Amino acid sequence: MDRRSFLRTGAVGAAATTLAAPAIAQGARTLTMVTSWPRGFAVLDDAATYFNEAVNAMSGGSLTIEKKAPGELVGAFEVFDAVTSGQxxxxxxxxxxxxGQHPGYAFFTAVPFGATAQELTNWYYHDGGQDLHNxxxxxxxxxxxxxxxxxxQSGGWFRNELGSASDLQGLRFRMPGLGGQVLGKLGASVQNIPGGELYQALSSGALDGLEWVGPFADERAGFQEVAKVYYTAGFHEPGSGLSAAMNLDVWESLDDTxxxxxxxxxKATTHYQLSQTLANNGAALARLQQQGVKTLQFSDDIWDAFGAASxxxxxxxxxxxxxxxIRNSFDASLAKSSDWILKSDGEFVAQRNRVLAG
Incomplete structure (x- = not known):
């Protein structure tokens, strides 16, 4: 029996019979939420904080979330195990x-050449994505x-410009998810380093480059201080979703309200964070350029290599x-969404740019 089959039939069943039911206090509940984001990180910790405060306010005092940053209870990449174990x-x-737990999890953040933010939410809320997530x-x-x-998300920060796809060979680059596997196929030495450690890794020379989020978040992280080449469009995360996941026993112990x-x-956090990011990226990019950052696009040769490996x-x-x-559901929804978006928003933007340029 493979590991996933065991998880479906053995481990979950065993956990249900051997673990004690979660303690349920009378009245108000305090929920411990571990995050993968250092406190104050633009966009990502902003989202966790908004969600935290929204639950606290909307629940009328019946729920309080106690948010913990990496290192305060567990590490950035240990949050999944902490929740599944009940810690x-x-x-x-x-x-x-x-x-590593299951490759299907990639689709609930981003996959190479996948969904934009709007397309991801279309799938998630209206074409079966949420049911598959659960x-x-x-x-x-x-x-x-x-x-x-x-x-x-941006293509990333580099110490040097890329002339062709061959320049990816041996490149020490930080990129998680399936995008990182794509770079691995193209010869890069791919590393998955928590956000709080990225500045030091780039400044010390342990990395030749990295991707993080986009201008607003990247500026606050300070990457412009240690690298000056910035590719603004990336193949790996066209619309990056974040997730909140609750221990199932704890979720089922809550009342309907x-x-x-x-x-x-x-849902409010998803809307708020996307608009926050898009409202700030343009001004942040201008500031980065004023600090000597050179903004570039990958060559067609590199894009083609990304596509084939993806x-x-x-x-x-x-x-x-x-x-x-999961993939078949995702692809079917994407095909529906992209066809209309191309014929509506896509055509409008092209015509707007043409008319205003004239």
């Missing part, structure tokens, strides 16, 4: 950090929710039944 009640993170989460004893989106508060706070990576897990189910 914490919930996490706020990017689910593609957990593709079908996957239940294997691990989780109730999962989208809880933020940072929009399209408390669940509704958490669910709607997560197809390979996306196909590699199709033998897993649940991964295939």
């Amino acid at each position: 914490a009640d919930m996490y706020h993170s990017a689910d593609y950090y957990f593709i 079908e996957l989460g239940q294997i691990f004893g989780l109730h999962s929710m989208q809880c933020g989106n940072s929009g399209s 408390q669940r509704a508060v958490i669910d709607n706070a997560a 197809k390979e990576v996306l196909d590699e897990n199709m033998g897993d039944e649940l991964y295939a189910k």
Whole structure:
């Protein structure tokens, strides 16, 4: 029996019979939420904080979330295990950090050449994505929710310009998720380092480059101080969703009103964070350029290499039944959304730019 089959049938069942039910205080509840974001990190910790405060305010005092940054209870990449084990009640993170648990988690953050932020939310709320997120989460004893989106992420920071796809060979680069696997196929030495450690890794020379979020978040992280080449468009995360996931026993112990508060706070966070990011990226990019940052686009040669390797990576897990189910649902929704967006918003933007330029 493979590990995933065991998780579906053995581990979850054993946990249900051997772990004590969560203690439920009378009246008000305090929920411990571990996050993957250092305190004050633009966009990502902003989203976790907004969600935290929204739940506290909307619940009328029946729920209080106690938010913990990496290192305050567990590490940035240990939040998944902390919640599945009951060490914490919930996490706020990017689910593609957990593709080692199941590769299907990638689709709930971002996949190479995948969905924009709007397309991701279309799938999630109206084409079955949320149900699939919870079908996957239940294997691990989780109730999962989208809880933020940072929009399209930049191609990343580099010490030197890339002339062609061959320059990726041996490049020490930070990129998580399936995008990182794509770079690995192209010869890069891919590393997945928590956000709080990225500045030091780039400044020390341990990394030749990295991707993080976009101008607003990247500026606050200070990457412009140690690298001056910035590719503004990336293949790997066209619309990056964040997630809040709760221990399933804890979720089921809440009453209907408390669940509704958490669910709607997560939806509000997704809307708020995306608009926050897009409202600030342009001005942040201008400031970066004023500090000597050179903004570039990848060459067609590099884009073609990204595309070919992405197809390979996306196909590699199709033998897993649940991964295939998630991907097929995602692709079908994306095809529907993109066709209309191209014929409506896409055409409008092209015509607007043409008319205003004239």
